[in-house]
Amino acid sequence: MIKLYTYFQSSASYRVRIALNLKNIPAEMIYVNLVKGEHRTVDYAAINPEMIVPTFIDDGKILSQSLAILEYLEETHPVPALLPSEPFARAYVRGLSYTISSDTAPITNLKVRKYIAGTLKQPENAVAEWMRYWMDVGLASFEKVLARSSHKGKFCYGDTPTMADCCLIPQIYNAHRWKCDISPYPLISGIAKECETHPAFIAAHPSKQKDAA
Amino acid sequence: MIKLYTYFQSSASYRVRIALNLKNIPAEMIYVNLVKGEHRTVDYAAINPEMIVPTFIDDGKILSQSLAILEYLEETHPVPALLPSEPFARAYVRGLSYTISSDTAPITNLKVRKYIAGTLKQPENAVAEWMRYWMDVGLASFEKVLARSSHKGKFCYGDTPTMADCCLIPQIYNAHRWKCDISPYPLISGIAKECETHPAFIAAHPSKQKDAA
Numbered sequence: 427m428i429k430l431y432t433y434f435q436s437s438a439s440y441r442v443r444i445a446l447n448l449k450n451i452p453a454e455m456i457y458v459n460l461v462k463g464e465h466r467t468v469d470y471a472a473i474n475p476e477m478i479v480p481t482f483i484d485d486g487k488i489l490s491q492s493l494a495i496l497e498y499l500e501e502t503h504p505v506p507a508l509l510p511s512e513p514f515a516r517a518y519v520r521g522l523s524y525t526i527s528s529d530t531a532p533i534t535n536l537k538v539r540k541y542i543a544g545t546l547k548q549p550e551n552a553v554a555e556w557m558r559y560w561m562d563v564g565l566a567s568f569e570k571v572l573a574r575s576s577h578k579g580k581f582c583y584g585d586t587p588t589m590a591d592c593c594l595i596p597q598i599y600n601a602h603r604w605k606c607d608i609s610p611y612p613l614i615s616g617i618a619k620e621c622e623t624h625p626a627f628i629a630a631h632p633s634k635q636k637d638a639a
Numbered sequence: 640m641i642k643l644y645t646y647f648q649s650s651a652s653y654r655v656r657i658a659l660n661l662k663n664i665p666a667e668m669i670y671v672n673l674v675k676g677e678h679r680t681v682d683y684a685a686i687n688p689e690m691i692v693p694t695f696i697d698d699g700k701i702l703s704q705s706l707a708i709l710e711y712l713e714e715t716h717p718v719p720a721l722l723p724s725e726p727f728a729r730a731y732v733r734g735l736s737y738t739i740s741s742d743t744a745p746i747t748n749l750k751v752r753k754y755i756a757g758t759l760k761q762p763e764n765a766v767a768e769w770m771r772y773w774m775d776v777g778l779a780s781f782e783k784v785l786a787r788s789s790h791k792g793k794f795c796y797g798d799t800p801t802m803a804d805c806c807l808i809p810q811i812y813n814a815h816r817w818k819c820d821i822s823p824y825p826l827i828s829g830i831a832k833e834c835e836t837h838p839a840f841i842a843a844h845p846s847k848q849k850d851a852a
Contacts, residue, residue, distance in 0.1 A: 475783035476738065487727050490784070494734035501726040513714040514700050521707035525689065528741040538746060546759060570688035
């Protein structure tokens with residue numbers, strides 16, 4: 427049985443929950459409350475020395491980093507595929523994924539927010555402005571890349587969900603939380619709407635998790 | 640002929656230069672000066688709407704995002720391999736790579752630095768402190784993950800370079816630039832020393848690029 431250490435509002439955990447659902451892989455969820463600092467305990471550090479979520483355990487083998495977990499799921503449970511088959515198309519979908527997972531989410535996570543509010547002594551509105559600014563930069567890039575693709579469809583690449591959708595939807599959840607307006611982005615908005623009715627995405631939503639506050 | 644739009648001090652460009660050298664793939668280098676804002680021109684946006692480097696072009700097909708480019712090179716030029724063959728090991732190496740490419744580099748890039756100095760009006764020493772703090776968090780995580788691996792060797796995974804080394808070495812270059820001390824990290828320091836004498840890493844070094852200031 428696969429185990430996933432997760433936090434309902436962590437977008438990296440959310441990505442893996444979507445992928446597990448899309449591939450119909452059962453997993454035991456273990457809840458780690460980031461706001462209470464449960465990821466910084468000695469016990470959790472023994473499981474994941476990076477002290478981040480998610481942590482993924484398959485048959486005793488431990489993996490960290492959501493995109494590495496997604497690639498592992500793709501290689502060990504190839505159907506349904508979350509990447510196209512042709513190398514260039516695969517790299518395109520991975521590139522979209524990293525636009526979120528590398529260029530957007532890490533700049534706007536809880537740790538960074540705390541540093542800006544704490545160490546840099548920035549007021550609440552400056553922190554919120556930071557969040558919206560970087561989310562908007564990331565989503566604007568994502569929309570532009572989508573716009574020139576010849577593989578537009580219901581989802582980021584064609585008419586079935588890929589790794590890119592697993593990354594985009596948690597980012598949109600975060601955008602809503604921080605009142606970052608996604609209406610300037612019609613392609614993203616359309617994909618978000620499509621995913622709202624997809625069972626794998628619905629079940630992975632933060633509000634549906636047992637640890638939802 | 641492959642074309643790479645690159646900037647000598649961009650760690651994402653540096654990752655791709657290392658991978659091209661390791662795989663002995665010739666490429667035409669096109670220089671984009673980030674400090675002069677050459678990535679924000681209309682002409683460059685037409686090539687890469689994300690307005691970042693590197694941009695990789697193979698037979699007219701355009702890719703953005705360094706790790707997506709590395710995966711593409713791995714799939715199209717599999718020898719020498721930059722990922723192990725077993726899925727868990729592949730995910731482990733990818734996870735190490737993302738600890739740098741997602742969790743460290745994006746928080747410390749030129750754009751973020753400019754926002755902190757400009758919009759947040761932070762003095763030079765606070766910007767330098769920000770850089771060192773996040774680089775140290777990232778390298779400390781990386782060292783801890785390496786420390787518990789049973790595949791330690793000359794490089795991040797065993798005795799041949801992988802994608803993780805392509806990510807680590809540019810990050811160490813950046814750590815040196817910002818006087819972030821890597822001596823607390825013996826495994827990282829050992830790998831860095833090994834790479835200093837490796838021709839593929841030497842030729843990819845920022846100081847060896849034609850656009851080096």
